[in-house]
Amino acid sequence: MILIQQADVYSPTPLGRMDVLLAGSEVVAMAPTLDVRLPQLQVIDGRDKLLVPGFVDSLVHFIGGGGEGGFASRTPEMQLTDATLGGVTTAVGALGTDSTTRTLTNLLAKAHGLETEGISTYCHTGSYQVPCKTITGQITDDILLIDKVIGVGEIAISDHRSSQPTLDELRKVAAQARVGGMLAGKGGTVSVHVGSGESLLQPLYDAVAGTELQLKQFYPTHINRNMPLFLAGLQFARDGGVIDFTTSTTEYDLAHGEVAAAKALALALSEGISPMQLTMSSDGNASLPIFSPSGDMLGLEVGEVKTLHRSFVQAVREFEVPLQAALTAITASPAAVLGLHRKGQVAVGLDADLVLLESASLAVDTVIAKGKVLVKQGQACVKGVFER
Numbered sequence: 001m002i003l004i005q006q007a008d009v010y011s012p013t014p015l016g017r018m019d020v021l022l023a024g025s026e027v028v029a030m031a032p033t034l035d036v037r038l039p040q041l042q043v044i045d046g047r048d049k050l051l052v053p054g055f056v057d058s059l060v061h062f063i064g065g066g067g068e069g070g071f072a073s074r075t076p077e078m079q080l081t082d083a084t085l086g087g088v089t090t091a092v093g094a095l096g097t098d099s100t101t102r103t104l105t106n107l108l109a110k111a112h113g114l115e116t117e118g119i120s121t122y123c124h125t126g127s128y129q130v131p132c133k134t135i136t137g138q139i140t141d142d143i144l145l146i147d148k149v150i151g152v153g154e155i156a157i158s159d160h161r162s163s164q165p166t167l168d169e170l171r172k173v174a175a176q177a178r179v180g181g182m183l184a185g186k187g188g189t190v191s192v193h194v195g196s197g198e199s200l201l202q203p204l205y206d207a208v209a210g211t212e213l214q215l216k217q218f219y220p221t222h223i224n225r226n227m228p229l230f231l232a233g234l235q236f237a238r239d240g241g242v243i244d245f246t247t248s249t250t251e252y253d254l255a256h257g258e259v260a261a262a263k264a265l266a267l268a269l270s271e272g273i274s275p276m277q278l279t280m281s282s283d284g285n286a287s288l289p290i291f292s293p294s295g296d297m298l299g300l301e302v303g304e305v306k307t308l309h310r311s312f313v314q315a316v317r318e319f320e321v322p323l324q325a326a327l328t329a330i331t332a333s334p335a336a337v338l339g340l341h342r343k344g345q346v347a348v349g350l351d352a353d354l355v356l357l358e359s360a361s362l363a364v365d366t367v368i369a370k371g372k373v374l375v376k377q378g379q380a381c382v383k384g385v386f387e388r
């Protein structure tokens with residue numbers, strides 16, 4: 001059992017100074033003071049610290065991605081501490097452009113590996129391509145029968161790397177994900193990769209029109225890619241959807257119109273969008289290819305999971321986003337859209353996924369995942385099997 005004493009708790013709702021008791025993988029008690037006397041009790045001093053939910057990263061390419069510049073441009077796999085040192089205790093893995101040399105079975109195996117090493121992991125079935133590749137043969141069956149599969153994606157639209165799905169194909173993907181999600185008690189979310197194409201989010205509106213589908217089944221990401229897409233994203237949120245900003249960004253992207261995720265979050269909040277309709281994700285271990293206007297690849301970088309924490313800090317300190325709202329975008333909001341009801345909050349009965357941040361700097365001090373301390377004083381005390 002672990003007792004965290006007198007931390008300033010943001011659930012992400014501010015709860016004030018609390019003692020928080022963890023038993024096994026759950027939070028079992030929270031109160032202004034708790035009198036716990038047990039021989040095996042581990043006590044963590046939370047004074048001068050903020051206690052917040054472990055971060056939920058809704059899009060990570062666990063097994064790497066990329067390859068758009070040939071085989072040598074395939075990006076490497078994520079390691080455990082890539083996530084934990086940045087406060088991430090829950091991560092959702094997906095394939096991207098390449099679903100030939102990157103496979104769903106490999107993604108699922110990596111998710112199990114990371115879970116064994118200490119964090120909570122989930123996967124999306126499918127990839128950029130439609131019709132989707134799946135494990136069982138159907139999106140519905142993957143979501144219903146495979147514990148870790150909670151949705152489908154990234155389905156690519158408005159992008160030269162997309163399979164250019166027809167409206168009917170998009171509708172079928174959303175319908176199958178919805179039924180799988182309902183039957184399995186999961187989110188059944190359709191994660192949508194939105195490129196820099198001029199159609200922006202229009203394919204999602206077109207897919208929904210004249211059907212029983214709802215915009216909120218689609219969870220579009222990279223909405224901070226450029227200002228026209230950002231503005232379309234604001235409208236999508238006003239129309240009831242949830243939008244995601246990508247925190248892995250290259251200097252080149254920023255110089256060519258990408259809006260930093262922290263700034264996008266601040267702008268969207270200032271437009272009156274609810275924090276529960278806004279999320280940030282890292283796109284960790286994706287390739288960040290730099291394309292010329294004609295589609296030629298000019299350069300390549302790799303996305304990092306730790307940019308999620310960096311953008312959260314930037315949102316609060318540089319763009320004056322209230323702490324609660326900035327935290328919501330990386331905890332409660334992504335947990336809700338993905339249907340992860342035990343994640344994203346600090347509350348009795350939920351998973352003991354917690355981060356202690358330095359009050360002043362918001363630096364990650366301690367990371368606890370499923371009740372186990374993985375990071376102490378900013379250093380990894382648990383590493384992945386092949387990490388040194």
Ligand code: ZN
Nearest residue numbers: 154193194222
């Ligand atoms: Zn993407």
